[in-house]
Amino acid sequence: MSLRVNDLKVYYKTLKGEVKALDGVSFEVGDGEILGLAGESGCGKTTLAKSLIRMDGRMRHTGGTVELDGEELPIGDDRRMNAFRFHRVSLVPQYSMSALNPTRKIGKMVTELLRSRGVTPDAGKLRGRLDAVGLPHEVLDRYPIELSGGMKQRMVMVVSTLLDPSLLIADEITSALDVSTQKAVAGALAGFRDDGLVKSMIFVTHDLSLTYQIADTIMIMYAGRLAEKAPAKEIIEAPRHPYTRLLINSLPEVGVRYAERKLAGIAGSPPSLLNPPKGCRFRDRCPLAFGQCEQEPPVVEVAPNHSVACWKA
Amino acid sequence: MRRYFGRKLLVYGLTFFVAVTINWMVPRFMPGDPISSMVARAGASNPAAAETMRAYYTELFGLDQPIWQQYLNFWAALFQGDFGISIWAFPSPVSEVILGAVPYTLALMIPAVLLSWVVGNWFGAFAARRKALDNAVLPVGYVLTAMPYMWLAVLLAWGLGVVAGIFPVAGGYSFSMRPNWSWDFILDLLHHWTLPFASLFLVALGGWAIGMRNMIIYELESDYSNYLSALGAPQRLIRRYAFRNAVLPQITGLALQLGVLVAGALVTEIVFSYPGLGSLILKAIQNQDFFLLQGTFLFIVLGVLIANFIIDIVYVVVDPRTRAGMAGAQA
Numbered sequence: 069m070s071l072r073v074n075d076l077k078v079y080y081k082t083l084k085g086e087v088k089a090l091d092g093v094s095f096e097v098g099d100g101e102i103l104g105l106a107g108e109s110g111c112g113k114t115t116l117a118k119s120l121i122r123m124d125g126r127m128r129h130t131g132g133t134v135e136l137d138g139e140e141l142p143i144g145d146d147r148r149m150n151a152f153r154f155h156r157v158s159l160v161p162q163y164s165m166s167a168l169n170p171t172r173k174i175g176k177m178v179t180e181l182l183r184s185r186g187v188t189p190d191a192g193k194l195r196g197r198l199d200a201v202g203l204p205h206e207v208l209d210r211y212p213i214e215l216s217g218g219m220k221q222r223m224v225m226v227v228s229t230l231l232d233p234s235l236l237i238a239d240e241i242t243s244a245l246d247v248s249t250q251k252a253v254a255g256a257l258a259g260f261r262d263d264g265l266v267k268s269m270i271f272v273t274h275d276l277s278l279t280y281q282i283a284d285t286i287m288i289m290y291a292g293r294l295a296e297k298a299p300a301k302e303i304i305e306a307p308r309h310p311y312t313r314l315l316i317n318s319l320p321e322v323g324v325r326y327a328e329r330k331l332a333g334i335a336g337s338p339p340s341l342l343n344p345p346k347g348c349r350f351r352d353r354c355p356l357a358f359g360q361c362e363q364e365p366p367v368v369e370v371a372p373n374h375s376v377a378c379w380k381a
Numbered sequence: 382m383r384r385y386f387g388r389k390l391l392v393y394g395l396t397f398f399v400a401v402t403i404n405w406m407v408p409r410f411m412p413g414d415p416i417s418s419m420v421a422r423a424g425a426s427n428p429a430a431a432e433t434m435r436a437y438y439t440e441l442f443g444l445d446q447p448i449w450q451q452y453l454n455f456w457a458a459l460f461q462g463d464f465g466i467s468i469w470a471f472p473s474p475v476s477e478v479i480l481g482a483v484p485y486t487l488a489l490m491i492p493a494v495l496l497s498w499v500v501g502n503w504f505g506a507f508a509a510r511r512k513a514l515d516n517a518v519l520p521v522g523y524v525l526t527a528m529p530y531m532w533l534a535v536l537l538a539w540g541l542g543v544v545a546g547i548f549p550v551a552g553g554y555s556f557s558m559r560p561n562w563s564w565d566f567i568l569d570l571l572h573h574w575t576l577p578f579a580s581l582f583l584v585a586l587g588g589w590a591i592g593m594r595n596m597i598i599y600e601l602e603s604d605y606s607n608y609l610s611a612l613g614a615p616q617r618l619i620r621r622y623a624f625r626n627a628v629l630p631q632i633t634g635l636a637l638q639l640g641v642l643v644a645g646a647l648v649t650e651i652v653f654s655y656p657g658l659g660s661l662i663l664k665a666i667q668n669q670d671f672f673l674l675q676g677t678f679l680f681i682v683l684g685v686l687i688a689n690f691i692i693d694i695v696y697v698v699v700d701p702r703t704r705a706g707m708a709g710a711q712a
Contacts, residue, residue: 153613
């Protein structure tokens with residue numbers, strides 16, 4: 069088991085009180101597994117991604133543990149966590165377009181970054197990685213401004229995976245890209261896993277159809293909790309949680325004319341996490357809600373590797 | 382590269398032309414008649430003698446010619462390095478009077494501008510995000526930068542000069558000395574230089590420190606800083622990168638500030654009766670000395686243009702994006 073997250077709670081400190089963005093989430097990611105993490109905005113997926121590598125100043129680790137390769141990650145302790153960053157856990161950020169220092173040549177920046185982490189730069193290895201994603205070696209002699217958006221994205225992926233981390237977090241990396249580039253980027257990420265450069269990966273996105281293409285397992289989150297987790301094929305073809313079903317129904321399908329059948333959305337919006345409602349957090353928007361939903365549904369494994377948090381599943 | 386500098390030079394040439402023209406126009410369209418005041422100063426009581434003097438001076442300064450002719454003459458003389466004869470310091474040529482004042486102004490301005498910039502940037506960058514220091518730097522910086530130059534100058538002159546008696550309050554050197562290359566004289570020069578320098582330096586310092594502090598905080602919040610933090614890079618590296626990026630707007634600010642600082646030095650020089658260009662401008666205005674006024678303004682215009690040109694070159698060196706722009710690429 070590469071990554072084991074156990075009842076993780078991360079709250080945001082605000083003036084009005086604590087926002088329970090991540091409220092007791094447990095899951096595991098195996099060796100060589102790509103976990104797709106999906107859900108609406110505000111469901112806690114970015115909070116989860118950030119918690120695993122670097123919390124921002126407003127986040128508090130309130131409970132639960134994270135284990136990577138059998139070793140506990142000190143995610144609430146910024147200093148101790150530093151030893152794990154880049155070496156063991158790495159990140160491909162949402163903002164790849166602006167992730168590189170604009171006033172340093174890329175090669176020099178990479179060298180300085182590696183030296184600062186106590187690693188001797190290996191030019192041959194770096195070139196090999198560039199070849200793998202189809203970047204010419206000359207990019208090392210250029211400034212970020214001289215690269216196209218797609219090139220910058222690939223460059224950041226190369227930098228992030230340079231030390232062969234055990235866990236790679238890709239946080240909404242495709243949201244700024246056009247559809248054909250999205251597919252290429254997703255393919256490159258899967259390639260990193262296939263070549264054994266990274267052991268496991270968490271791929272965060274709000275785009276279910278893209279996740280389906282590269283993820284082995286998909287985890288759906290809702291309002292800071294796990295809603296459903298299952299192998300990719302199973303979750304798309306046989307979803308058990310009403311939220312997952314509605315989410316899949318709201319995706320357009322190729323060949324269907326939506327003039328005839330209106331594309332369904334999900335009415336309403338996620339609840340405020342400042343004072344989340346008791347019981348199932350989805351029940352206000354759920355078409356199947358009934359009396360028992362006043363109590364919180366436990367996460368139950370309904371089939372091998374298929375967990376759902378719903379009374380009706 | 383050549384096209385970029387060609388275009389820049391053209392713009393600077395045009396600016397120079399317009400500035401010189403305005404510079405020529407302003408004193409001439411000012412109310413008052415400088416010849417009358419010269420004649421009056423000579424105290425000629427006989428009307429016929431006064432008339433002869435008037436005719437002599439008018440011809441000497443070329444003021445009898447039509448105005449367009451005066452303008453052309455002005456340009457022709459300018460290219461020969463002839464700025465005319467000063468009315469206030471008659472009969473010394475303007476160029477001589479100015480050259481006597483320029484070293485004082487430059488010795489005051491260049492260290493004040495550059496040192497305040499360097500120290501202010503360094504201090505602002507150091508203070509940013511360091512709680513206790515930051516809380517001290519910000520208010521002190523605001524107080525300093527909000528202070529008018531001359532007010533601080535007066536305060537320093539009064540406090541350290543009149544009350545404490547540590548520094549002299551007027552002049553470029555002691556009245557008892559004649560300029561020469563002895564150590565005594567140089568020490569005396571430095572002694573007189575300290576207070577005007579301190580007043581210019583302190584006021585500028587606050588502004589630079591605040592600007593840099595804010596820029597650094599902005600850069601530390603930027604995406605590349607976050608990315609480096611996520612990869613566990615030490616604060617030292619991140620701050621170094623932030624400084625390099627934050628200093629770019631400060632360089633532009635320096636270029637803009639240069640023009641304003643000349644005016645700042647003007648009042649400071651007057652407060653300390655410092656024999657630089659500022660005092661010269663005041664005397665030229667008081668005596669309706671067209672030629673001296675023109676000459677000093679020309680020097681200031683040249684100074685600002687040269688300073689800006691140097692900044693342009695520096696910018697090309699430090700910001701790769703400017704270089705990309707020169708090659709015709711889109712930023």
